[in-house]
Amino acid sequence: MSLSRLPDAISATNEPRSRAGSSLVQLTLVRYREFLREPEAVFWTFVFPILLAAGLGVAFRSQPAAIMRVGVPRETAGAEELARAVRSDPRLTVDLVDGNAALRRLRSGRILVIAEPDGRGGVVYHYDDTNPEARTARLMVDDAVQRAAGRPNPVPVRTVPVNEPGSRYIDFLIPGLLGMNLMGSGMWGVGFPIVDARRKKLLKRLVAAPMSRAEYLLSFLLSRLTFLLLEVMAVVGFGYWVFGVPVRGSLGMLALISLLSSLAFAAMGLLVASRVQTIEAVSGLMNFVMLPMWIFSGVFFSAERFPEVIQPFVQALPLTAAVDALRARMLEGSPPAELAGELGIVAVWLAASFVLALKIFRWR
Amino acid sequence: MTQGAAIALRVRGLRKTYRDVVAVDHLDLEVQAGECFGLLGPNGAGKTTTIEVCEGLVEPDAGEVELLGRRWGAHSRELRERLGIQLQETQLADKLTVEETLALFRSFYRSGLGVEGVIALVQLGEKRSARVGQLSGGQKQRLAMGCALVGDPELLFLDEPTTGLDPQARRQLWDLIENLKAGGRTIVLTTHYMDEAERLCDRVAIMDHGRIIALDTPRALIASLGVEHMVEFATGEGGPVDVQALSQLEGVRSVRAENGFYQLQVERLHQAMPALLGELERRGLPLTELRTHSATLEDVFVSLTGRHLRDE
Numbered sequence: 001m002s003l004s005r006l007p008d009a010i011s012a013t014n015e016p017r018s019r020a021g022s023s024l025v026q027l028t029l030v031r032y033r034e035f036l037r038e039p040e041a042v043f044w045t046f047v048f049p050i051l052l053a054a055g056l057g058v059a060f061r062s063q064p065a066a067i068m069r070v071g072v073p074r075e076t077a078g079a080e081e082l083a084r085a086v087r088s089d090p091r092l093t094v095d096l097v098d099g100n101a102a103l104r105r106l107r108s109g110r111i112l113v114i115a116e117p118d119g120r121g122g123v124v125y126h127y128d129d130t131n132p133e134a135r136t137a138r139l140m141v142d143d144a145v146q147r148a149a150g151r152p153n154p155v156p157v158r159t160v161p162v163n164e165p166g167s168r169y170i171d172f173l174i175p176g177l178l179g180m181n182l183m184g185s186g187m188w189g190v191g192f193p194i195v196d197a198r199r200k201k202l203l204k205r206l207v208a209a210p211m212s213r214a215e216y217l218l219s220f221l222l223s224r225l226t227f228l229l230l231e232v233m234a235v236v237g238f239g240y241w242v243f244g245v246p247v248r249g250s251l252g253m254l255a256l257i258s259l260l261s262s263l264a265f266a267a268m269g270l271l272v273a274s275r276v277q278t279i280e281a282v283s284g285l286m287n288f289v290m291l292p293m294w295i296f297s298g299v300f301f302s303a304e305r306f307p308e309v310i311q312p313f314v315q316a317l318p319l320t321a322a323v324d325a326l327r328a329r330m331l332e333g334s335p336p337a338e339l340a341g342e343l344g345i346v347a348v349w350l351a352a353s354f355v356l357a358l359k360i361f362r363w364r
Numbered sequence: 365m366t367q368g369a370a371i372a373l374r375v376r377g378l379r380k381t382y383r384d385v386v387a388v389d390h391l392d393l394e395v396q397a398g399e400c401f402g403l404l405g406p407n408g409a410g411k412t413t414t415i416e417v418c419e420g421l422v423e424p425d426a427g428e429v430e431l432l433g434r435r436w437g438a439h440s441r442e443l444r445e446r447l448g449i450q451l452q453e454t455q456l457a458d459k460l461t462v463e464e465t466l467a468l469f470r471s472f473y474r475s476g477l478g479v480e481g482v483i484a485l486v487q488l489g490e491k492r493s494a495r496v497g498q499l500s501g502g503q504k505q506r507l508a509m510g511c512a513l514v515g516d517p518e519l520l521f522l523d524e525p526t527t528g529l530d531p532q533a534r535r536q537l538w539d540l541i542e543n544l545k546a547g548g549r550t551i552v553l554t555t556h557y558m559d560e561a562e563r564l565c566d567r568v569a570i571m572d573h574g575r576i577i578a579l580d581t582p583r584a585l586i587a588s589l590g591v592e593h594m595v596e597f598a599t600g601e602g603g604p605v606d607v608q609a610l611s612q613l614e615g616v617r618s619v620r621a622e623n624g625f626y627q628l629q630v631e632r633l634h635q636a637m638p639a640l641l642g643e644l645e646r647r648g649l650p651l652t653e654l655r656t657h658s659a660t661l662e663d664v665f666v667s668l669t670g671r672h673l674r675d676e
Contacts (some may be wrong), residue, residue, distance in 0.1 A: 022471060023468075023471040023472050026467060026468045026471035027472070029464075030460060030464070030468055032461070033459060033460060034457060034459045037459040037495075038459065040536070124538065169553065200455035200456075201451060201454045201455065202454060202455060202456060202457065204421060204451060204454070205449070205451050205454040205456075205511070206442070207421075207470055208419060208420075208421055208449040208451065208516070209444060209449070209472045209473070209511075210444035210472050210473060210474075210515070211472045263635065315527060337374075338382045340466075351522050364421065
């Protein structure tokens, strides 16, 4: 019937929808296209975490125990002799300078300890006893001085150095960065395009067409899955190939933790974006939600450093749970049963955010 | 008009307020199938609210809307399939190409036109692979029109289709709309350009402050003025002209004075012009400006409201 109203050239092309033309496929393709055609988004998702890991990995790389610097005031009697005694330990080096210079260097951290003969055969140590490195240096200096003076070791000892992958900072860092990346890309990857579409009235235009709203939201989750796979491979692969960060336990479990976390953050992104009208507002809201997790969730250092009082809050954050689970899996190869608590927290965030987001979501 | 007197759109007692502003006030209208119906009025007259209630995007406070014999709610999904909608402010995704955008919208409809056919219809063949962000205003508007057409709609809503476009782009869009009219689609459009309404619409409802203040064919609306021509003139430094005297002139029906301009509604131009020139001559007043034009919908609006369409 409608055909009769059309100009001939047009009616000839009237056609039913093909399978490739299914709206879920089309909507998901749009997600890929918009993401890949936005160079900044690709940078922040894939390149930035790798650069960050590389920078921090180099800065905190394992290195031979540092040589510790000791000051000896040269004007005091017995200074030469004391310096010789200290130098007998190859891990120590001596600055033989005048007393004032030694004090200045101590204050500025260039030397860790000043060892000064007291003129009666004894030695006085000046150091900052709140600095663990200075305390170590003082013990080593004292050990060298006492041995030089003829102290015997009553118990024979032997040391075996251990520098195993899994106990270094980079090993700690990579799961943390992966978790942080899943949070950032999950929240932004969903929140930003939705608010952008709402701001441009595109969302309104889409619901003016017979589009399935469920399929629209589903297209975000589907595209997240693909990008998730790439993100995990980029960060974990980089850590593995460049720094030898271990991946213990099955990859399947790692994938499951990443998937669950990523969906939870996507749901949180949906919630944050559910009513906001402007990019500025959504940026502020995103940062407000993510900031506590950047600080408390143990990306760069252990979350257990925070006081006992706030631990329930810290542990309830989805990123804390995600990072703990990733770390336990990658570094310790913990069995799934031990991760149940963390995964449970993530799952609760996922379900609660998603349900609430659907309830309050505004299509125009 | 093959379906005879079938009603494509019927609105009764429509009312919508935003906080304390009444956007639409007890509005009734009927659009026949196959008709091109225009809502003409200044910004803020309630045109967009009216059309968006009809499109099922805005919930009215009161009143009924029936489209193609169906109502929003129970038949929403079916109606969405049968309507074509172009909104006033939509920005389509900049990163997608013309072809991709149309394929996306096509995928929402169970049946409709092929993407190729729509590209040809809105004349974007050369731009098929261009990203939306690189299109000109007129091209974007034609693409928006294409998105409204992919579902092969029976009823097409166009909200300010040519606002903000240059004259050439507007004429291209008019040609396209005339094509669609010739194809027999029912079209409801809003505009604040009287020339657009005059050229495209079979019938026009003039809206002001949320109400319809006149509704008829453009020709009948203009005829309702009872005059065929408008004469506008100014006398510069020559001082004021006696309005009373002007209205006594032969062939002049009424006179309005505004900002040193005088506007005469004239029934018989060939009599009124010599009379006007004679009158000015007699009083020794110079003529610094003089225009005459056939009466338009703009003049209808002015005579109904005392304001111009684009005052606001």
